[in-house]
Amino acid sequence: MSIKPKQLDRIKTALVILFFIFVSLLFIIPFYWMLVSSFKPTGEIFTDSLSLLPKNPIISSYTNLLGTHFLRWYLNTMIFAVGYVILGLFVCSLAGFAFAKYKFKFRNLIFIVIVAAQMLPIHMQLIPLFIMLTKSGIVNTYAGLIFPMIANPLGLFFVRQYMLGIPDDLMNAARVDGASEWQIYYKIILPISKPALGAMAILFSLFAWNNLLWPLIVMRTEEMFTLSVGLSTLIGQYRPQYGMLMAGSTLAVLPIVLLFLKMQSYFISGLTAGSIKG
Amino acid sequence: MLKNLFYNKKVVPWIFITPFLLFFTVFKVWPIVYSAYLSLHEMSGLNTSNFVGLQNYFEVFSDSDFLKAVWNNTKYMIGTMITLIPIPLIFAVLLDSKHCKGKNIYKAILFIPTLTSLVIAAAVFKILLYEGEAGIINTIIGLFGFSPQKWLISPYLTIPSVILIATWRWTGMNLIYFTTGLTGISQELYESASIDGANMLQRFFYITVPLLKPIIIFVATLNLIGGYKLFTEVFMLWDGGASPGKSALTMAVLLYRTAFSYFELGYASTIGFVMALIILVLSLIQLKITGFFNEEE
Numbered sequence: 001m002s003i004k005p006k007q008l009d010r011i012k013t014a015l016v017i018l019f020f021i022f023v024s025l026l027f028i029i030p031f032y033w034m035l036v037s038s039f040k041p042t043g044e045i046f047t048d049s050l051s052l053l054p055k056n057p058i059i060s061s062y063t064n065l066l067g068t069h070f071l072r073w074y075l076n077t078m079i080f081a082v083g084y085v086i087l088g089l090f091v092c093s094l095a096g097f098a099f100a101k102y103k104f105k106f107r108n109l110i111f112i113v114i115v116a117a118q119m120l121p122i123h124m125q126l127i128p129l130f131i132m133l134t135k136s137g138i139v140n141t142y143a144g145l146i147f148p149m150i151a152n153p154l155g156l157f158f159v160r161q162y163m164l165g166i167p168d169d170l171m172n173a174a175r176v177d178g179a180s181e182w183q184i185y186y187k188i189i190l191p192i193s194k195p196a197l198g199a200m201a202i203l204f205s206l207f208a209w210n211n212l213l214w215p216l217i218v219m220r221t222e223e224m225f226t227l228s229v230g231l232s233t234l235i236g237q238y239r240p241q242y243g244m245l246m247a248g249s250t251l252a253v254l255p256i257v258l259l260f261l262k263m264q265s266y267f268i269s270g271l272t273a274g275s276i277k278g
Numbered sequence: 279m280l281k282n283l284f285y286n287k288k289v290v291p292w293i294f295i296t297p298f299l300l301f302f303t304v305f306k307v308w309p310i311v312y313s314a315y316l317s318l319h320e321m322s323g324l325n326t327s328n329f330v331g332l333q334n335y336f337e338v339f340s341d342s343d344f345l346k347a348v349w350n351n352t353k354y355m356i357g358t359m360i361t362l363i364p365i366p367l368i369f370a371v372l373l374d375s376k377h378c379k380g381k382n383i384y385k386a387i388l389f390i391p392t393l394t395s396l397v398i399a400a401a402v403f404k405i406l407l408y409e410g411e412a413g414i415i416n417t418i419i420g421l422f423g424f425s426p427q428k429w430l431i432s433p434y435l436t437i438p439s440v441i442l443i444a445t446w447r448w449t450g451m452n453l454i455y456f457t458t459g460l461t462g463i464s465q466e467l468y469e470s471a472s473i474d475g476a477n478m479l480q481r482f483f484y485i486t487v488p489l490l491k492p493i494i495i496f497v498a499t500l501n502l503i504g505g506y507k508l509f510t511e512v513f514m515l516w517d518g519g520a521s522p523g524k525s526a527l528t529m530a531v532l533l534y535r536t537a538f539s540y541f542e543l544g545y546a547s548t549i550g551f552v553m554a555l556i557i558l559v560l561s562l563i564q565l566k567i568t569g570f571f572n573e574e575e
Contacts, residue, residue, distance in 0.1 A: 013377040020384045023369070027388055027446065030402045033414060037405060046408055095298035102291035110295070117306050121507055121557055123530055124550035125309035127316060127543050131324055132309070151301035180284035185294070210395035212510045213530070217538070228397045232514060235401060242405065249398040256393045264386065271392060272454055 034253070038062070038246040045242050061243035062251075069223050070248055073230035076142075077252075080215070080226055081208035083146045085201045091150050093197060096159035097185050101171065118153035122214070130217050140220045149207070149214070155200045158273050162196035163189060198263075199270035206271070209256060227252045316547035327544065334548035344549065347529045348556070350437060354528070355505025357441035358448075362501055363494060366449050370456035371486060385457070388450035396447070400514035403443050404430065415442075430515055433525035440511045440526060444504075452497050459493040460486070495568045499561055506557050509534070529553045 003011075037045045039057040098104070099111055129148055130139070138144035166189065174184050190197070208226070215226040225233070231252065234245040260267050283289050317334055319327040338344050369388070373381050391399070406414040407429035416426035429439045463486065471481050487494070509530035513519045518539075519531035529549060537546035 009377070013379065016372055016375065016377040017379055019372065020378065020380070024384055024387045027391060027449075029414065030391070030399070030406060030446065033406060034398070034402045037402075045405060046410070047412065091297045091301060095295045098291040098294035102287065102294075104288070104291040107291075110299075114298075114302060117302070117310070119558060119561070120310065120554045121503070123507065123533060124313050124547075124554040125306065126533070127537055127547045127550060128309035128312035129305065130537070131316075131543065132312070134324055147301065148305035151298050151306060153302075153306075156298060181287065181290040181294075182284045206393065210393075210397070212395075212397050212513065213534070216534075228395050231395075231401065232397050235404070235514060236517065242401075245401050246405075249395075249401055253394055253398060257390060260390065260393055261386070267393070268389070268454055271451065272458075 042243045061247035077227045081205040092155035100160045100163035198266040202270035319544040321544040361445040366452035396510035433523040436526040
């Protein structure tokens with residue numbers, strides 16, 4: 001009995017598909033468990049961890065969250081994300097535009113210094129930043145959280161690369177029409193650069209949404225925590241609140257996943273540009 | 279007056295880069311300089327500091343905790359090299375084959391962990407890695423005949439546990455890099471190799487891997503840098519980073535604890551400075567060894 005090439009092809013296809021279904025299921029497990037555990041009493045999460053569905057689903061983990069500063073953490077995180085995106089994109093795109101489209105003294109030197117700074121991990125700046133913020137009194141404020149992040153070399157670099165591809169003729173035509181350089185930036189360059197700005201907006205907001213170390217150092221009181229810092233306190237030594245932690249995690253992940261499903265390409269180009277780890 | 283400035287092509291670029299340079303100097307350049315200064319001082323609290331010369335540096339390199347942290351970071355980094363290059367690469371090749379249907383769905387599913395906060399990832403894995411027989415991961419490995427493991431308790435398994443989380447979280451990311459690279463490889467190369475009698479493995483090792491080399495180097499560099507920055511997972515899995523026998527203590531965790539549990543800001547700065555140097559030097563060495571600089575000629 002011999003297998004025809006066509007049948008072999010089908011078998012291969014079936015095997016590859018089965019493989020990816022298996023892998024996909026493995027990768028979904030953590031999300032599934034997060035969701036299921038958010039409806040289980042904390043005791044049941046560990047002792048009865050094999051039940052695919054909660055025996056007696058409860059929503060108290062969600063309602064208990066309201067007893068913490070959870071909503072405030074959510075709001076803080078949104079303020080961080082929006083503030084960082086608006087200010088960061090403005091500052092980075094304006095400078096990126098200058099580096100891409102104008103000739104000026106020391107242009108290349110300044111650019112190299114900026115990009116080289118990106119290679120140093122933020123960890124070496126954490127202590128100095130903490131001392132500076134504390135002494136200037138903006139520790140534990142939104143300004144203290146956002147300002148040090150705004151001049152992002154990666155954002156500058158990415159936007160500049162994109163703007164290099166915009167033809168100079170467009171700008172010259174506008175100049176003939178009497179546009180100022182600011183108008184060229186604001187009315188021509190910015191709208192054309194939307195894909196690059198969108199990618200960076202995703203990168204910046206995911207940092208705001210997910211990073212732990214930075215807000216952990218800047219935000220010192222519970223009502224100023226971001227989601228990451230707030231959720232991390234629920235796992236504390238004295239009374240780990242796994243049910244609430246899972247409920248809070250579900251609520252924190254949800255908007256990101258929904259947004260991702262709606263605008264995948266921005267997410268992928270933003271994250272592959274940023275390759276943020278940690 | 280201001281309006282005229284915006285018509286002057288000599289002045290305008292300087293106006294445009296000023297906000298960036300301002301924030302960059304204050305919050306990036308100055309902290310780097312300041313950190314070098316702090317690393318030469320002994321601080322108690324925020325204000326009082328004594329110049330101690332290189333003493334902190336001598337101390338760091340003979341500090342058993344720091345050396346242990348460097349070693350733990352290294353173990354973790356090597357682990358991510360072993361999982362986070364081959365696995366996404368194989369997935370990418372399979373996804374790229376004509377036998378795969380529904381690529382975008384798998385890609386999206388594998389990518390979603392990348393969007394998840396590490397705080398959340400670590401919290402969920404703390405449940406999944408529960409050491410009892412009923413733990414999810416223990417149940418899964420039980421299906422393959424392995425006995426239950428004390429994942430987060432046994433010092434030998436703490437770093438592997440963190441590597442497991444990293445693999446879950448970054449496979450989708452690296453998969454994207456590799457699939458992007460694969461689309462740049464012409465199908466004709468594979469076809470002519472097939473005609474010459476090359477089997478699947480030969481095609482993989484003699485066409486795919488060499489042509490993807492720049493991307494493999496790039497991903498390896500990300501793993502290297504990420505490996506030495508590890509913080510959040512350890513901080514979350516062991517309540518502030520107190521892993522059993524310091525078996526998962528990392529440089530970043532040590533830096534955080536030195537600064538914010540012991541308030542030794544000078545010494546913490548030294549750790550940060552050395553950490554940055556280690557990352558910088560290792561990335562340059564890696565790029566050099568793998569011939570990254572030659573290819574740019």
